[in-house]
Amino acid sequence: MREIRMTSLCNLNEKYDRNIAIDLLKLFTMLLIINSHSDVLYPSKISFFASGGGIGNELFFLISGFLFSLKAxxxxxxxxxxxxxxxxxxxxxxxxxxxxxxxxxxxxxxxxxxx
Structure with a gap:
């Protein structure tokens, strides 16, 4: 049976050689973007919660550029x-x-x- 060891939170997925922390950050930025487009779902008193899309968009492209620059x-x-x-x-x-x-x-x- 294969032994599962958790060496680091940043590299849990050794099979695909992916950094799970970056994947989680990309997920967070996507949720920010989706939330900013969902302003019609919020009541008018709390519609300010539908924000963060600009920050999410910039972070997502920053992360994508960083990952692209890592390629050999x-x-x-x-x-x-x-x-x-x-x-x-x-x-x-x-x-x-x-x-x-x-x-x-x-x-x-x-x-x-x-x-």
Whole structure:
């Protein structure tokens, strides 16, 4: 049977080599952001509790940047991130413009404006 030892609160999840303290801080920042968007759920007298979204957002991006800087090969990771984010974005922009132009031309034709 495997022995479970708690060496540190900051590194409980040795299987995935993750820092649980950073994961908990990210969870806290996400809860701050969700809470700030839930202002309609609070009665008007205590609506000031729906705050902290700005701080949560800044902390979340600070933590994400910190974790990104810890990766060994930053150039390789930047290229992977560029391909993962921007290539699909530009493909969707092109598709949207193409179908948007077709849609506008069909509507103009239908309304009697010609083609």
């Amino acid at each position: 090969d930053i150039k390789k990771n930047l290229l992977k991130r560029f391909i993962k984010l921007y290539v699909p974005t530009y493909i969707m922009i092109l598709i949207t413009f193409a179908f948007g132009k077709i849609y506008v031309n069909v509507v103009r034709w239908w309304m009697g404006g010609g083609g």
